[in-house]
Amino acid sequence: MTSPSNRRGAGKQQLHLAAHFPGVNNTTVWSDPESRSQIEFRSFAELAATAERGLFDFFFLAEGLRLREVNGRIHDLDVVGRPESLTVLSALAGVTERLGLAATVNATFNEPYELAKRFGTLDLLSGGRAAWNVVTSSDAFTGENFRRGGYLDHADRYTRAAEAVRAARALWDSPADDGQFRFTGKHFDISGRFTLPELPQGHPVVIQAGDSAQGRDFAAAEADVVFTRHGSLAAGQEFYRDLKSRLPGHGRSAESLKIMPGVSVVVGDTDAEAEEKAAHIRRQQVSGATALGLAQLLWGIDLSDRDPDGPLPAEDPVLDSAVVQGRVRPTDPVGTVARWRAAAAENGWTLRETVIAQQNRQSFIGSPETVATAMDEFVQQRAADGYILVPHLTPGGLDDVVERVVPVLQERGVFRTEYVGSTLREHLGLPRPKGARSSGAA
Amino acid sequence: MSGYVVGLELATDTANPGYYRRVVTAAEAAGVTLVTLSDSLGAPTARLQLDAVGVAGLLAPITHRIGLVPTVTTTHTEPFHLQAQIASIDFASQGRAGWQVAVSSTQQEADQVGRRQPAAPAELWREAGEVIEVSRLLWDSWEDDAEIRDELTGRFIDRDKLHYVDYIGRSFSVKGPSIVPRPPQGQPVIVLELAEQAAAAVAGSADVLIVQGAVQRPEQRPAQRVLADLGAAQQVSPDAAIDLHRAGWDGIRVAVRDAADLTALLDRLLPPLRAEQLVNPRGGTGRTLRNALGLPRPNNRFAAPGATAAGPADGAAARRVEGALQ
Numbered sequence: 001m002t003s004p005s006n007r008r009g010a011g012k013q014q015l016h017l018a019a020h021f022p023g024v025n026n027t028t029v030w031s032d033p034e035s036r037s038q039i040e041f042r043s044f045a046e047l048a049a050t051a052e053r054g055l056f057d058f059f060f061l062a063e064g065l066r067l068r069e070v071n072g073r074i075h076d077l078d079v080v081g082r083p084e085s086l087t088v089l090s091a092l093a094g095v096t097e098r099l100g101l102a103a104t105v106n107a108t109f110n111e112p113y114e115l116a117k118r119f120g121t122l123d124l125l126s127g128g129r130a131a132w133n134v135v136t137s138s139d140a141f142t143g144e145n146f147r148r149g150g151y152l153d154h155a156d157r158y159t160r161a162a163e164a165v166r167a168a169r170a171l172w173d174s175p176a177d178d179g180q181f182r183f184t185g186k187h188f189d190i191s192g193r194f195t196l197p198e199l200p201q202g203h204p205v206v207i208q209a210g211d212s213a214q215g216r217d218f219a220a221a222e223a224d225v226v227f228t229r230h231g232s233l234a235a236g237q238e239f240y241r242d243l244k245s246r247l248p249g250h251g252r253s254a255e256s257l258k259i260m261p262g263v264s265v266v267v268g269d270t271d272a273e274a275e276e277k278a279a280h281i282r283r284q285q286v287s288g289a290t291a292l293g294l295a296q297l298l299w300g301i302d303l304s305d306r307d308p309d310g311p312l313p314a315e316d317p318v319l320d321s322a323v324v325q326g327r328v329r330p331t332d333p334v335g336t337v338a339r340w341r342a343a344a345a346e347n348g349w350t351l352r353e354t355v356i357a358q359q360n361r362q363s364f365i366g367s368p369e370t371v372a373t374a375m376d377e378f379v380q381q382r383a384a385d386g387y388i389l390v391p392h393l394t395p396g397g398l399d400d401v402v403e404r405v406v407p408v409l410q411e412r413g414v415f416r417t418e419y420v421g422s423t424l425r426e427h428l429g430l431p432r433p434k435g436a437r438s439s440g441a442a
Numbered sequence: 443m444s445g446y447v448v449g450l451e452l453a454t455d456t457a458n459p460g461y462y463r464r465v466v467t468a469a470e471a472a473g474v475t476l477v478t479l480s481d482s483l484g485a486p487t488a489r490l491q492l493d494a495v496g497v498a499g500l501l502a503p504i505t506h507r508i509g510l511v512p513t514v515t516t517t518h519t520e521p522f523h524l525q526a527q528i529a530s531i532d533f534a535s536q537g538r539a540g541w542q543v544a545v546s547s548t549q550q551e552a553d554q555v556g557r558r559q560p561a562a563p564a565e566l567w568r569e570a571g572e573v574i575e576v577s578r579l580l581w582d583s584w585e586d587d588a589e590i591r592d593e594l595t596g597r598f599i600d601r602d603k604l605h606y607v608d609y610i611g612r613s614f615s616v617k618g619p620s621i622v623p624r625p626p627q628g629q630p631v632i633v634l635e636l637a638e639q640a641a642a643a644v645a646g647s648a649d650v651l652i653v654q655g656a657v658q659r660p661e662q663r664p665a666q667r668v669l670a671d672l673g674a675a676q677q678v679s680p681d682a683a684i685d686l687h688r689a690g691w692d693g694i695r696v697a698v699r700d701a702a703d704l705t706a707l708l709d710r711l712l713p714p715l716r717a718e719q720l721v722n723p724r725g726g727t728g729r730t731l732r733n734a735l736g737l738p739r740p741n742n743r744f745a746a747p748g749a750t751a752a753g754p755a756d757g758a759a760a761r762r763v764e765g766a767l768q
């Protein structure tokens with residue numbers, strides 16, 4: 001039964017692919033004539049259908065619980081407004097067959113009982129395709145939309161998140177006959193009766209996104225997949241080594257955690273054409289107004305009166321700034337500003353040109369062959385186990401990848417030519433959790 | 443025109459999604475107007491119970507006419523999440539979402555969530571009233587034409603058409619605006635079962651009231667519908683349903699708990715109602731639940747009165763619904 005392509009791929013690492021629905025930031029281009037609704041269900045169904053046609057592992061939705069603000073006013077330059085993740089994925093469960101369905105849901109502003117029930121329900125509705133991207137972002141700004149209000153400091157956020165995951169698992173593992181559970185920890189003390197039967201996956205897949213040391217520890221202890229921000233090959237390898245080396249300490253194998261950077265891809269007939277397309281997309285992504293907005297995020301001061309086609313701001317960045325809310329600031333504003341200044345001086349760039357050059361460089365650009373080669377190389381050289389692909393257009397932004405790059409990966413024997421399993425765990429090659437109350441675990 | 447409303451209460455001890463698909467698509471084909479999906483944190487009777495919002499989501503793209511009304515408690519949940527979930531069902535179903543309001547008063551429910559102690563029904567329904575109010579504000583927190591995609595100024599939205607709700611209730615506060623744009627119906631349909639006396643405190647803010655038995659019709663606002671809850675479908679005679687119509691009720695709701703109930707609903711109860719032309723299974727593809735109930739699409743309470751009276755806001759939303767149907 002070994003197909004030629006399997007033989008060609010013998011001994012090679014297999015890639016995993018996911019489709020990220022375009023987000024509410026300037027990566028998503030809304031001004032393009034091909035850009036369609038970010039909120040109509042049809043857009044979600046179409047991108048999911050594309051991902052399933054491409055035999056992707058999963059479809060991914062991000063989450064933000066308060067609209068972003070700049071200078072105390074709602075940010076108006078980027079796509080904004082999206083449906084609640086788990087509800088949309090439940091709807092997609094009815095119109096897809098094999099595609100994994102991953103929802104980002106905050107662990108600070110939700111309680112374990114509800115999380116366990118809602119993700120468990122999605123797993124049942126989809127026949128074992130649910131995943132939970134556990135995020136911890138929480139601040140007083142977001143808290144203003146919630147009963148619990150306030151915020152947790154960084155260390156507490158991850159202990160709460162880890163406990164929320166363990167509590168949810170206690171519910172998923174509750175005895176099949178009566179569902180009785182009890183979980184006691186620092187953040188939660190809950191008991192009662194869980195109303196779902198054994199889940200198809202035992203436990204939905206857990207994804208983690210966050211880069212700090214605590215974030216990495218949390219991932220090593222609890223996660224099945226890590227969603228990272230992409231770096232160079234070397235940076236990717238360093239992250240990969242670091243995270244996988246933490247696994248034995250938790251009694252886990254290297255294969256039990258998949259590392260998937262978020263990347264964007266631009267495909268052209270030739271490498272030169274793809275580069276041209278990519279440059280055009282970057283200009284679309286950074287209008288003059290957006291350039292000012294991004295500079296403001298970095299500098300932490302009000303730049304609304306500046307000219308994006310003029311020079312970089314002369315001021316030093318302000319470290320403790322509330323000018324921009326609801327968005328993560330670059331980690332090292334002083335160093336980044338210094339780098340921007342050097343690049344602008346060397347090339348004679350305006351502020352907007354500098355922002356375009358420094359921001360959002362797509363990760364893989366080229367002909368289908370070039371892109372497939374690079375994607376494959378990162379995986380074979382242990383910088384990633386696969387990718388979460390972030391398109392710039394809704395909903396057609398992954399058509400090129402599915403139609404032109406996936407066949408090349410399949411030809412090389414590094415990507416599936418059909419779905420073999422039916423659950424997301426099976427697609428990802430993840431073991432069934434030991435604690436699960438299933439007969440299948442034996 | 444709206445017909446006689448036939449509601450279906452789906453309360454079953456199963457976690458099998460295929461069951462929900464089969465029952466609800468059959469009910470839709472037979473002319474049922476809406477389905478309420480039971481759910482409670484405590485699930486005192488059923489061993490197995492799926493999350494009702496998830497089930498409504500599953501049903502949204504595979505049905506076309508029937509209203510989808512999950513039950514969600516206001517007691518141990520976040521109002522901000524709750525309204526976003528219902529708005530999201532409204533988008534996925536192209537305007538067929540409702541929400542049946544419930545409260546959770548038992549010790550078991552409190553222990554499962556672990557956030558607060560049980561309270562008396564009067565207090566819980568007072569809070570439910572606040573959650574209804576803040577949900578309605580959040581559904582209106584985006585005006586219908588807030589999305590502008592204006593290339594000239596680089597603006598995706600007109601932020602003057604997004605509104606903080608700045609709601610301060612007794613047990614919670616919400617800043618807003620919602621993360622979800624205004625849903626296709628403007629305001630999804632709020633359904634209230636007057637099962638316990640304390641619930642009457644919020645009757646005025648519901649779009650549909652469900653009264654146990656058919657004893658007495660409560661006070662009714664103009665844009666409000668009242669249904670008689672008649673219990674298990676097996677026990678309801680078609681004549682009783684027709685008599686209630688003659689007596690001025692807007693409709694009925696019957697429960698399907700097992701296969702015999704489903705057979706009774708499909709084969710015994712609905713055929714006479716169709717023969718009397720009280721229900722029409724062909725009517726209404728592409729219409730919203732509000733249309734089916736004969737309820738208007740509400741103006742946005744934040745929009746300038748002139749703007750909505752002239753109709754551009756409704757027009758934009760109607761276009762969005764039409765676009766979704768293409």
Ligand SMILES: Cc1cc2nc3c(=O)[nH]c(=O)nc-3n(C[C@H](O)[C@H](O)[C@H](O)COP(=O)(O)O)c2cc1C
Nearest residue numbers: 062063104135136137209210211212215227228229
């Ligand atoms: C690739 C990536 C994607 C993320 N996506 C989301 C998201 O959709 N919603 C959210 O609230 N936070 C998101 N986060 C934020 C993380 O959950 C986390 O709060 C943040 O990275 C700070 O944690 P850290 O200090 O460990 O990095 C994301 C983070 C990363 C790295």
